[in-house]
Amino acid sequence: MLWVKSHSDEEVAKALQPQFPDADLDVLTTLVGRYKEQDTWRPNPVLTEEGLNHMMKIMEMAGQLDKRAPYEEIVNTEFAEKALDEVKLEE
Template identity: 60%
Template sequence: MKWVENSTPEAIAQSISPQFPDADLEILTKVVKRYKDQDTWKPDLVLTKEGLNHMMDIVELAGELDKRAPYEKIVTTKFAEEAMKNIQ
């Protein structure tokens, strides 16, 4: 996540392009830039309630979310917290 935070959309798109062999690099770069502009990728791996709401706002604006799920029912931070301990 630190690399994504500090890298350009072009560098990220180039790096992930093998996972999207049918995607045009220019379009992939635009998508990555949009994700960065929306602050979709956070350097902290723990999904907060605010982070989930932000994500649901984006999905809702796209017309793809009929009902919001309660944070407490769908999120566990246990694994992310453990991973963060290992990278600090």
């Protein structure tokens, strides 16, 4: 996520393009820009309870979620927090 934040929309789109071979680079670049504007790709990888609730709300609106799961039971932030600690050590 730090790499995405520090690179241009087009650079990120070019890095993603092999995963989406049928997508036009201009379309991918536009989508990357939108995702950045929406703060979809956050440099902090820890999923907060607010973030999970937002995601579940979107899934409910799309008809993909019938029942919400409790944050404490499905989210483990240990790995994300460790990654953040390692990035801080490198700085």
